[in-house]
Amino acid sequence: MKKFGLGVLGLGEGRSIISGALHSQLWTVSQLCDLDEQLGRERCREFGLTNFTTSLKTLLENPAVEVVGIYTPDHLHATHIIQALRAGKHVICTKPFLNDLTQAQEVLRAQKTSGKHIMVGQSSRFFAPFARQRSHFNTGAFGELITVEAYYNADHRWFLKKAWAKTADFKWLYGGLSHPVDLMRWYLPDIAEVMGYAALSKNGRELGLKNPDTFQFIFKSSDGIPARVSGTYHSPVIPLQRDSNMSCILRCANGASQGDYYDLRYAWKLGEQSNIETFEDQDDYYFRFGGHSHHAGEYQNYIEYFARCLTSGHSPQPDVLEGIVTVALLQAMEKSCTSGLPVKLADVLALHDLSELLPAGTP
Ligand SMILES: NC(=O)c1ccc[n+]([C@@H]2O[C@H](COP(=O)([O-])OP(=O)(O)OC[C@H]3O[C@@H](n4cnc5c(N)ncnc54)[C@H](O)[C@@H]3O)[C@@H](O)[C@H]2O)c1
Structure with missing residues (x-):
């Protein structure tokens, strides 16, 4: 090739x-x-x-x-x-x-x-536990999706050493929540509406952050499926043995599954069967320097996928259209925090003359 x-x-x-x-x-x-x-x-x-x-x-x-x-x-x-x-x-x-x-x-x-x-x-889509969760879901064994819960919590106080992270341009709502929002949209591409709250924590404020770093959101898909996304970025996290910094939970008619960033873990239950799979043996592939603060393995997976798409002429996912709709959803989330009201994705897209990108069937 x-x-x-x-x-x-x-x-x-x-x-x-x-x-x-x-x-x-x-x-x-x-x-x-x-x-x-x-x-x-x-x-x-x-x-x-x-x-x-x-x-x-x-x-x-x-x-x-x-x-x-x-x-x-x-x-x-x-x-x-x-x-x-x-x-x-x-x-x-x-x-x-x-x-x-x-x-x-x-x-x-x-x-x-x-x-x-x-x-x-x-x-994150290209990280072993989340990729495995997706392919397992695709088998159809889990049946109808009932809800999705995704979160990304991290003690990223070190990130605020970067000058641009302390300007008004930097927003954790985009920089951080784009991960769990993308994981949720992978399963529910047609989110219609969102509402939520955001705050700037004491830790973030004292370090000079200008925008919120603490978020809780709920979503509704066009056929009425509720979902949840949350994130915090400047406070200690729960020990990894008990909780993962980033997680995606699917609750379905026949089973449930949870993809965990740490410790490269995937847990699932289908009927009477359950299992916890780990990909810890791939730690050296995914993390090659800088502890767990860099993402070389995930990036290698996505550029190899991109190369295969370029060779075969397929459009890689997420592409420009999906990317812009996710940004529109992040903007709807931001708007809900400031207005205190639910915001429709369709209204945000219309405001920017992007209505043609609204996923089919979204009100
Ligand atoms: N999991 C992930 O996908 C992931 C993880 C970490 C960071 N990121 C993203 O990577 C991006 C960079 O983050 P970072 O932590 O590396 O920031 P950084 O500040 O460490 O690095 C950015 C670099 O861009 C350079 N730069 C700025 N303007 C430039 C220009 N006009 N021309 C050439 N170089 C320029 C700067 O000199 C700097 O070295 C951000 O968008 C961040 O959200 C993604």
Whole structure:
């Protein structure tokens, strides 16, 4: 199978995609780019690479770069996606796909005009317990889905050392909750309405965070299925033996299942049968440096999937359409917190002239 040339923009979390690509038979790393020259030198040394630039223009003009992986701060994703597409590159963009909907139309137009593919790097879908939960659910044995509960709690006080995380542009609602919201939408793509509450914790406020870091939301799908998503980001978490930082629970007519980020665990019950499967033996594949704070294995899984899609001509999931609808849902959640009222996804999409993206059947 053909190898694709990857250009990596943003070398903080971009480190994980470099590792994923270098360990893959389907990719070569063609060029690295970051405004921070010292970081660029460090990454080149770490991975034995030489082709680094501080100029995005240079990266985009490099014919060996067929796909740009975008790992810049959240509020820059839209602009960088548009620039990469206009330069004729395919795009992988980390979550949150966009920080709001202001440039969504422009992203859509750039994608259509370029004819290039966009894949949203929703890494959790590509982590063993959640991937196993999905394929198990797909067997149909669990029967009708009754509800989904997903959460992501983490003590991310260290993240606030980054200058951009303390600006008004940074929102955990997008940066953090995009994980459990994506897991929920994987099973319930047609969420119609949401309501919820958010707060800025004392810990977050004292560290200089501008926006809320504590969230509880409930959702309703277009055929009336309720779901729940929550998250906290600046306080200690429950010991991992008892609870996982990130979890997705499916309750169904014939059984129930729970995918846990830690400790790479998947538990399920079907009729009289139950089991707890663990993927701990894959810890070294998933986490290659920086303890559990990086995501190289998940990224390797998603770029290999992306390469297979590019080769076969299939649109990778989540694609630009799914990505924008998830951002619209995050925006509906934000709106509900400020208004104290339920918000319909259809109204948020209509406000941004994006009604054609409303999943079929959603009121
Ligand atoms: N599980 C996941 O998928 C996951 C995990 C962590 C981070 N992320 C995402 O990765 C992105 C980056 O986060 P991070 O923690 O690496 O932040 P970071 O601040 O550590 O790194 C961002 C890098 O982008 C560079 N940069 C900024 N503007 C640039 C520009 N115009 N041109 C070139 N380089 C530029 C900065 O110099 C910096 O090195 C965020 O969107 C974050 O949400 C995703």
